[in-house]
Amino acid sequence: MTKQRAIVVGGGLAGLAATMKIAEQGMSVLLVSFLPVKRSHSVCAQGGINGAVNIKGEGDSPEIHFYDTVKGGDFLGHQPLCKDMCYHAPFIIYLLDRMGVPFNRTPEGNLDFRRFGGTLHHRTAFSGATTGQQLLYALDEQVRRYEVEGLVEKVEWHEYLGAVQDEDGKCVGAVIQNLRTGDIRAERGDAVILATGGPGVVYGRSTNSVVCTGTATTSAYLQGAKYGNGEFIQIHPTAVPGRDKLRLMSESARGEGGRVWVPRKANDQRDPKEIPAEERLYFLEEKYPRFGNLVPRDVGAREIYDICVNQGLGVHGDMKVYLDLTHHSREFLDTRLGGILEIYEKFTGVDPREEPMEIFPAVHYSMGGIWTDYTRTAEGFIDHQSPRNQMTSIEGLYAAGEADYQYHGANRLGANSLLSCIYTGLMMGPGVVNYIKNQKESATDLPSTLFDQAQQQWQEKFTGIKQMKGKENPYKLHAELSETMMSNVLIVRDNARLAATVEKIEEYDERWKDVECVDTSDWTNPVPSFVNQLYNMIQLSKVIAKGALLRDEFRGAHYKPEFEIKQPSDFKPESFLEYTKLKAEGGLKQDSFKPDHLEYMRLYGESNEKWLKSSIATFNGKGPDISYEAVDTSLIQPRPRKYD
Amino acid sequence: MSNKTITFKILRQDGPNQPSYWETFVIPYLPNSNVISCLMDIQKNPINSEGKKVRPVVWECNCLEEVCGTCTMVINGKTRQSCSALIDKLMQPITLQPLSKFPVVRDLAVDRSRMFEALKRVKAWVPMDGYHDLGPGDKILPDHQGVAYKLSECMTCGCCVEACPQYSRDNNFLGAAAISQARLFNMHPTGKLIANERLDSLMDDGGIAACGNAQNCVEVCPKSIPLTESIAEMGRQSSKRFWKTLFQI
Numbered sequence: 001m002t003k004q005r006a007i008v009v010g011g012g013l014a015g016l017a018a019t020m021k022i023a024e025q026g027m028s029v030l031l032v033s034f035l036p037v038k039r040s041h042s043v044c045a046q047g048g049i050n051g052a053v054n055i056k057g058e059g060d061s062p063e064i065h066f067y068d069t070v071k072g073g074d075f076l077g078h079q080p081l082c083k084d085m086c087y088h089a090p091f092i093i094y095l096l097d098r099m100g101v102p103f104n105r106t107p108e109g110n111l112d113f114r115r116f117g118g119t120l121h122h123r124t125a126f127s128g129a130t131t132g133q134q135l136l137y138a139l140d141e142q143v144r145r146y147e148v149e150g151l152v153e154k155v156e157w158h159e160y161l162g163a164v165q166d167e168d169g170k171c172v173g174a175v176i177q178n179l180r181t182g183d184i185r186a187e188r189g190d191a192v193i194l195a196t197g198g199p200g201v202v203y204g205r206s207t208n209s210v211v212c213t214g215t216a217t218t219s220a221y222l223q224g225a226k227y228g229n230g231e232f233i234q235i236h237p238t239a240v241p242g243r244d245k246l247r248l249m250s251e252s253a254r255g256e257g258g259r260v261w262v263p264r265k266a267n268d269q270r271d272p273k274e275i276p277a278e279e280r281l282y283f284l285e286e287k288y289p290r291f292g293n294l295v296p297r298d299v300g301a302r303e304i305y306d307i308c309v310n311q312g313l314g315v316h317g318d319m320k321v322y323l324d325l326t327h328h329s330r331e332f333l334d335t336r337l338g339g340i341l342e343i344y345e346k347f348t349g350v351d352p353r354e355e356p357m358e359i360f361p362a363v364h365y366s367m368g369g370i371w372t373d374y375t376r377t378a379e380g381f382i383d384h385q386s387p388r389n390q391m392t393s394i395e396g397l398y399a400a401g402e403a404d405y406q407y408h409g410a411n412r413l414g415a416n417s418l419l420s421c422i423y424t425g426l427m428m429g430p431g432v433v434n435y436i437k438n439q440k441e442s443a444t445d446l447p448s449t450l451f452d453q454a455q456q457q458w459q460e461k462f463t464g465i466k467q468m469k470g471k472e473n474p475y476k477l478h479a480e481l482s483e484t485m486m487s488n489v490l491i492v493r494d495n496a497r498l499a500a501t502v503e504k505i506e507e508y509d510e511r512w513k514d515v516e517c518v519d520t521s522d523w524t525n526p527v528p529s530f531v532n533q534l535y536n537m538i539q540l541s542k543v544i545a546k547g548a549l550l551r552d553e554f555r556g557a558h559y560k561p562e563f564e565i566k567q568p569s570d571f572k573p574e575s576f577l578e579y580t581k582l583k584a585e586g587g588l589k590q591d592s593f594k595p596d597h598l599e600y601m602r603l604y605g606e607s608n609e610k611w612l613k614s615s616i617a618t619f620n621g622k623g624p625d626i627s628y629e630a631v632d633t634s635l636i637q638p639r640p641r642k643y644d
Numbered sequence: 645m646s647n648k649t650i651t652f653k654i655l656r657q658d659g660p661n662q663p664s665y666w667e668t669f670v671i672p673y674l675p676n677s678n679v680i681s682c683l684m685d686i687q688k689n690p691i692n693s694e695g696k697k698v699r700p701v702v703w704e705c706n707c708l709e710e711v712c713g714t715c716t717m718v719i720n721g722k723t724r725q726s727c728s729a730l731i732d733k734l735m736q737p738i739t740l741q742p743l744s745k746f747p748v749v750r751d752l753a754v755d756r757s758r759m760f761e762a763l764k765r766v767k768a769w770v771p772m773d774g775y776h777d778l779g780p781g782d783k784i785l786p787d788h789q790g791v792a793y794k795l796s797e798c799m800t801c802g803c804c805v806e807a808c809p810q811y812s813r814d815n816n817f818l819g820a821a822a823i824s825q826a827r828l829f830n831m832h833p834t835g836k837l838i839a840n841e842r843l844d845s846l847m848d849d850g851g852i853a854a855c856g857n858a859q860n861c862v863e864v865c866p867k868s869i870p871l872t873e874s875i876a877e878m879g880r881q882s883s884k885r886f887w888k889t890l891f892q893i
Binding site: 095099106243343346426476479524525527 | 659687689699700702708709713730757764768771772775784785789790796797
């Protein structure tokens with residue numbers, strides 16, 4: 001058989017991890033990336049990577065990590081995958097250590113770990129406050145080694161447009177566009193992996209990089225791939241406002257003891273340092289004595305929203321709160337958080353070692369993404385040899401990293417994204433190679449008509465885009481779309497507004513047809529590419545907004561006050577386990593629990609029965625049809641979350 | 645609405661081997677702007693100071709928080725990242741030029757492939773037996789980690805080589821960034837197993853001997869990486885290797 005190869009799209013952590021794992025097995029890889037891979041969005045990850053190495057002797061274990069992850073995701077994560085990921089996490093950290101990542105160290109020279117949100121253990125390995133950058137560089141270096149050896153061919157400044165499918169719908173290659181020459185060509189590949197990150201740019205300004213438009217994953221959805229849990233968008237509690245982007249202020253600032261507060265008095269104009277402790281409201285510490293400032297992100301973002309919007313206590317009356325590190329020494333802060341504090345200082349002109357930072361919540365991560373499959377073992381782990389792992393509903397097309405959907409449920413824990421990206425890339429490697437080797441025919445031997453047609457179809461599409469002479473500036477239209485999403489599909493969601501948003505997006509879809517391609521030149525012209533991206537962002541917005549409209553519950557990052565079931569303050573989550581047991585055995589009595597607890601558990605149970613499911617969007621030619629699929633929750637029984 | 649404006653003079657070029665030309669844009673002032681947010685404003689309304697509708701300016705950027713290295717350009721004569729170039733701190737008119745040491749792709753976008761090729765030349769990686777479970781790496785003391793971390797913050801942005809008098813479009817000098825990466829990997833417990841191979845490439849044509857010790861690199865590095873220290877250290881390691889090879893010890 002002619003030589004086979006995999007195509008990996010995206011040079012962030014997931015794409016590079018998949019590339020090096022596949023290359024390690026002797027299989028060739030064509031690595032396609034919008035930018036030089038070293039500049040991928042993974043560099044923006046700051047705080048660290050989780051793994052229960054238990055370096056502090058706290059009795060931490062992968063099983064507890066697994067529990068924290070699933071609970072953090074409000075039980076919407078697929079448990080065998082979460083479990084396998086958490087059990088592999090210590091090994092992944094050791095692997096990165098061997099690769100040369102300059103992780104911070106203990107005095108004895110061991111890897112150091114810090115606290116992060118949603119857990120009570122020191123479980124986060126870190127490299128200053130630019131961990132994502134350091135991890136990406138280590139993987140980039142390994143891939144460069146394979147490039148020199150000839151196993152990896154990199155094509156940078158290329159954008160993925162769509163999959164090439166054979167008559168049975170199987171993916172046998174990818175259509176890519178050279179962003180310099182504008183040329184569009186079909187590349188043959190026996191498997192194609194989309195590791196193209198998240199869609200934050202749909203919301204305009206977010207903590208995401210400019211390339212995070214979600215175009216590649218949306219393209220897969222438009223070609224028939226299922227898209228899962230689109231409505232679950234993580235809002236990070238702490239970001240720094242900016243006109244071009246909202247810069248992340250890492251959760252590690254709180255992991256290292258950063259305290260969130262507002263003045264108790266509304267619109268207090270005093271210098272924050274002049275406000276005495278008793279006049280400060282440390283609202284997270286007060287309300288959540290156990291987790292304090294390290295509640296999960298969905299909880300943190302909601303509380304900040306509540307303080308600023310409902311209680312009107314935001315700093316200077318704005319949607320801002322203080323994040324305070326000034327009680328630490330400069331030396332401590334520089335060693336452990338240097339990178340992010342420098343960035344804060346550079347962009348705001350204020351030294352966060354001396355003054356409390358002013359921060360606010362911002363769109364950060366998509367828990368949802370392309371639907372992908374897996375094969376579990378009887379013990380509840382993953383069979384790493386299975387070609388099904390990470391395969392989308394289009395055979396031969398895979399997804400990994402933020403582009404997929406099953407690991408983080410309704411809310412991702414901080415420092416689990418670097419883990420899930422690297423884990424998925426490494427884990428899927430053997431299965432992808434098996435899939436490729438099992439093919440009867442190499443993609444290289446298939447008739448060229450398939451590829452010619454796919455190429456021609458995209459060439460015609462771009463010729464059409466370049467001829468668009470309407471009235472709408474695509475960048476302005478994008479600003480309107482993102483404003484709509486930002487105002488209506490964010491922390492607090494409401495059905496009337498969501499319904500209006502769904503309609504509004506239809507208008508944008510119409511208006512897109514009236515776009516003017518403001519630059520029609522051939523050489524290094526980003527405009528046609530952006531017009532295509534904008535189309536995809538409009539389609540993905542429909543998935544997000546409609547998914548949010550239809551999901552009538554409160555779960556993780558998806559908060560609809562109308563459907564919130566108020567938890568009694570003295571309720572213990574374990575009661576629910578007892579309740580279900582009694583109920584199953586027919587022994588549940590009216591006096592088995594306090595009446596308000598009983599009522600709460602009845603409502604919670606009913607709601608879970610209906611809504612503890614992945615939402616699945618499929619493209620019907622105009623917009624998404626949404627259906628629901630069961631989630632494997634066989635390893636840890638779902639129960640109400642509690643962090644106070 | 646204030647009448648304040650921001651004036652940009654941008655050196656544009658339609659493609660490689662095309663003539664370059666200056667174009668001026670005057671846009672409304674908005675608080676908290678940086679060079680990138682202004683370029684984005686121009687995209688939304690691409691009209692130059694003569695009121696003529698033109699093609700939006702082409703530039704490269706990604707993370708917008710000075711950690712990816714993409715958006716480097718020459719701003720008011722100084723090489724730096726455009727995301728962290730805040731308008732309130734810049735003299736007007738603000739001039740934007742592409743980096744001069746690399747081929748211009750279009751407008752402010754340049755091709756820095758040469759920097760990544762240099763990383764191949766110095767074998768900037770740790771050789772590994774495989775990506776399976778082989779346990780933890782060596783113990784490393786915090787001081788050592790501190791030095792490595794600083795070097796590892798290099799984002800291949802190109803400021804150091806733009807400012808370097810020895811680095812030019814017609815020679816093959818590796819440049820400070822790559823030399824500093826050789827130092828990083830030569831100090832790693834496993835990376836140092838191929839230290840001599842790195843030194844050999846540093847002693848080759850376009851290697852460390854091409855450095856003229858102008859020390860501009862360290863001045864402009866946005867991450868304050870001690871590049872001149874790295875060059876000195878690699879100079880020492882190279883000399884040692886040279887004499888050792890000479891006397892075959």
